[in-house]
Amino acid sequence: IEQKNISYHMSDLNFYEYIFKKIYLALVKKQYKNFYCGVWPLPHALTSSVEQYPLNPQTFAFDYGKHSATQQGCSLLDAAFRRYFSLIFPDYTAGRWTEEFLKCQISTDHNDCENYPNDDSSERYNLSVSAGQASLNAATVWGILRGLETFSQLVYQDDLGSYFVNETFIEDFPRFQFRGVLLDTSRHYLPVHAILKTLDAMSYSKFNVFHWHIVDDPSFPYQSRSFPELSKKGAFHPATHVYTQSDVRRVISYARMRGIRVLPEFDSPGHTGSWGKGQSDLLTPCYKGGAPSGTFEVTSVFPDSYIHLGGDEVDFSCWRSNPHVRAFMQKMGFGGDFPKLEAFYIENIVNITSANNKTSIVWQDVFDYHERVGAHQDFTVLVEVWKHGCYLCKVRQVTKAGLRVILASPWYLDLPGPTHNWARYYTVWPLAFPGSEKQKRLVIGGEVCMWGEYVDATNLFPKLWPRASAAAERLWSDEKQTSSVEKAFPRLEDFRCKLLRRGIQAGPLNVGHCKHEYQGV
């Protein structure tokens, strides 16, 4: 009835019609403006206008620029184009399409199609969307991947299902080089497709490191080439609860296609309860010359230049009980100083690792032991800060010692807490410690940790997403532009609905709804 009234007035009074249309358009445009600013994590520089371009899935195409170093045949980008086409047009079969045309042209400076992403890979990109064409430029394919993700988030549908994108100009790059998610596949086994799906979700939030805490005390699911007994006896089940070499290759390749590095962790000497089940001579006796077995084949299986050596929560009482260990310590002049022994052990492994041209990451425990024994000179490791309390004090301390830092303490997502707590992962200020510019530069990133005590494939996704995305924005975006929880909330809510639409089982943030609810029950 109201509608009829309005049209009656409009046809009667041309002037009112004109005014009304103006107001209506302004309102509509304002609404769209909200839409197309909805990129998560927020780009560093974004300008956009009310100019709206329709997209037609029947004619839309990705294309390589003339001067691009990569061209058709770059399988990494070709596959990404296919992937993002379906992400941009989720209900392609259902729509009614206009004749409009828009293509997205990409170009890169380097041809690194066949490479693995690494710690010096640039992820910077420029994206401009204007009439009839979008162009996406980056130095590397990794930048293109990030830009495609952004572009896919710029596209929106109106109520009739038609697709639109607004005129937009973006310059974007990550604030931190290392933006990781840790999954723990030892305390509970995660099926390979749960890992792959996590990699998908990670790419939607521009994470670039998958930290695979692959083995630990409870089980050893990694099927080793050199030590097959390890998973035969150490896995929950030697046939169904293992990662074969081909599983591992699949994960690494799937991650590469999304610009994600796979950082393996073979935590020693602390969390190795499951190792001993398979290799009876591996555990403590091994610390002498057998230490290379700590890095056995890992350096060849995992292409990344980093390797995580663990080194946390060592239970010295185990060593103390071993007469051989005690005799060795006497010989080395350590006396009863177990931290010294631990330092010696780690130093050995680190040396072996760097002999393999790899950079070692260790948990902060190692730094603490070394600090105590004064052995951290000429010791190039990356330190992952994970303990709670004043974690920034520790960051300051480690960077003061000239070592690089990865921050994990504030992002232990498996820990229980209030239900509505995405904001606590958002309001983290990794560089808010007193220190020199050089020290700040040593903080290379952060990591979301999802330890597996109470997490498996049944609850991993709603626990991880969209809360990990809060950390992702902190690690990618400019801090000043993203310091307000209130401003971020509607954008995160919108992003969560996008995740649902893409099949990621992201948990709810508060009372409300998404246009397309999760249908995977």
Added chain:
Amino acid sequence: MKVMRAVNTKQCAPIIYALLQLIIFYAGLNAVKGVWPLPHALTSSVEQYPLNPQTFAFDYGKHSATQQGCSLLDAAFRRYFSLIFPDYTAENGQLEVAANNSFNLYSSTDHNDCENYPNDDSSERYNLSVSAGQASLNAATVWGILRGLETFSQLVYQDDLGSYFVNETFIEDFPRFQFRGVLLDTSRHYLPVHAILKTLDAMSYSKFNVFHWHIVDDPSFPYQSRSFPELSKKGAFHPATHVYTQSDVRRVISYARMRGIRVLPEFDSPGHTGSWGKGQSDLLTPCYKGGAPSEVTSVFPDSYIHLGGDEVDFSCWRSNPHVRAFMQKMGFGGDFPKLEAFYIENIVNITSANNKTSIVWQDVFDYHERRSALSVVEVWKHGCYLCKVRQVTKAGLRVILASPWYLDLPGPTHNWARYYTVWPLAFPGSEKQKRLVIGGEVCMWGEYVDATNLFPKLWPRASAAAERLWSDEKQTSSVEKAFPRLEDFRCKLLRRGIQAGPLNVGHCKHEYQGV
């Protein structure tokens, strides 16, 4: 053929034989005892019978009041066949070992209540005996048969080769409490119908028998009303995709009935009705006089109806001049609790005129002076909830206990035990008072819950409450004893496709594959 583990008595010394027997006995016992919730009386032996999916059959006893054609049981047989033999299609030659041995499960009931709805006086008692070549399951009603089928399905286990076995077992079982509910909140987040149906499946595995459907509340009104279509048109998150149509509601009620589950609708008023007003501008306050939704009593067959009545915000009424004038007329003055009491009394009267029993949240009991008008009170507030239970039963009213089972609340991760170590009758009071505690309910409020995280939040923690409400308290007082059985049950849930969360570090033979 009985498959006893091969023990050659001629070669073995008798002592070793005895020892082996003992080991087998324990192994067998473990396999048999894994029923959740624990039956009241269960004896079992090491006698092990193979089951062959090709020859296994459900059947009706000769003297049973229900016979073939009782669609409720026929459907249950089909359902439980696939639950008992989850990888039937994958079976191979190994099963031929026992190919000639048929095994029948005979069900007999005293009454033919196939077409009925379960209700508050439905008996769920059953006897189950499993012996050579056959099992018999006897119950007064079809509801008892449903519970017995669930128990039987949990008795069957597979060896490493995939063959199925069941041990000689005798069970007498019945629920400790008549009312064992799960509340879902479909207003704060919309739950797709299939998420509700799957919850009903999981409920039947834990022998829950009431689905408390908190269908509408402040944030949205997804119930598509016949009499007031505007309510969902304006009050739902989306009038086409985020609603429950009449046919959805019928489907839920019928799906629940097939599993022996009552559907208890809650149309919470006068507190949580923010979304009602969006559709019916004249419904909210003015309506409290006579407009109680009589549609609800006809759509929902259950004899109970939940009227809500919690957390009323009096400031809203206070701001309404019509309300204030009405209060003057009635002589309430400024006493809003009196108005609330008057409101509830009105609705309760209308409800009982429709031959329905009304349930209200404890708030109503607290406001009310003339409590005799009430019938069932749901205790939900925290603190000393047993004090409140005592108080309500002292007033002669029936109680449903929900306080200790708010599963949506945050808490330590590893907390199933806190839902298990609840003692609903541990208050000083007469026998009569204890009998007035008719059951309990697990509540899953929807502020931070939707289809993405409902299942791992609900299961298997709700199952801990289920055992408290079904089983004998003395036999189930130890968390340590219950833990391995619950872990085993959680793996069974995964095997049945229920996304039940992990209890601790470890694994299931068949992990959740639904990612």
